[in-house]
Amino acid sequence: xxxxxxxxxxxxxxxxxxxxxxxxxxxxxxxxxxxxxxxxxxxxxxxxxxxxxxxxxxxxxxxxxxxxxxxxxxxxxxxxxxxxxxxxxxxxxxxxxxxxxxxxxxxxxxxxxxxxxxxxxxxxxxxxxxxxxxxxxxxxxxxxxxxxxxxxxxxxxxxxxx
Numbered sequence: 001x002x003x004x005x006x007x008x009x010x011x012x013x014x015x016x017x018x019x020x021x022x023x024x025x026x027x028x029x030x031x032x033x034x035x036x037x038x039x040x041x042x043x044x045x046x047x048x049x050x051x052x053x054x055x056x057x058x059x060x061x062x063x064x065x066x067x068x069x070x071x072x073x074x075x076x077x078x079x080x081x082x083x084x085x086x087x088x089x090x091x092x093x094x095x096x097x098x099x100x101x102x103x104x105x106x107x108x109x110x111x112x113x114x115x116x117x118x119x120x121x122x123x124x125x126x127x128x129x130x131x132x133x134x135x136x137x138x139x140x141x142x143x144x145x146x147x148x149x150x151x152x153x154x155x156x157x158x159x160x161x162x
Contacts, residue, residue, distance in 0.1 A: 007125035014072045027056045034094040038119045041092040042068065044081035053081055058120035059091070059150065062112055066150035068101065069116045071123035074146050088153065098156030101148035109147045110138035116147075 001009075010020035031039045040059045043052050055078045057068050070079050082089055087101045104112065117124055117131035124131055128141045 004125040007122065011072055011126065014076050024056055028054060031056055031093055036093075039093070040068075042078055043090040043092060043096075044078055045085055046077075047081050047084035053077065054092075058116065058123065060112065060116045060119055062115050067104070067112050067116070068148045068150060069113065069120070069123070070146045071120065071126045073144055079146050082148065087148075091150065098153040100151050100153045102151065104147040104149055106143045109142035109145065110135055112147050113138045113142060113145060 010017055010023070016024060027036070027039070028041050030036050031041050038058050038060070039056055041054050042057050043054050045051070046053050057078075060067050060069070070076055082101050087103075089099055089101055091097045091099050113127075113129070114131075114133075114135060117127065117129070127145065129137050
């Protein structure tokens with residue numbers, strides 16, 4: 001089994017298997033220490049349990065704006081939790097930052113997806129476009145991958161040091 005097949009098996013049906021969960025737990029510890037420059041831990045409230053849910057994600061910047069991308073598409077827990085919470089969430093990397101995530105219109109996603117695949121090496125096996133494809137290829141798949149603009153939550157307390 002090659003790398004791509006193994007990576008896809010870790011997220012069959014859009015849910016992480018035990019191997020993926022173990023990788024995520026270890027990666028969360030690395031991110032919380034600030035040792036992964038492109039990564040953050042996204043914390044959302046579970047839409048049914050109300051319990052905090054944490055997932056490591058790659059955050060990209062484009063033209064000074066921060067973005068999160070769902071490499072597995074719209075039918076994953078963190079995306080559904082963000083929608084249920086009206087975009088309210090927290091980012092953790094050394095510090096906790098309360099944020100509001102706003103879904104980017106499909107027409108604006110292609111250049112962000114392209115940038116994302118430049119830095120999110122682990123996402124490449126899961127997406128239907130190659131990292132070095134021309135922009136029109138990203139435009140064709142943009143509707144399949146939610147992209148969220150990250151803004152500070154102006155209504156929340158200031159950033160808290162962890």
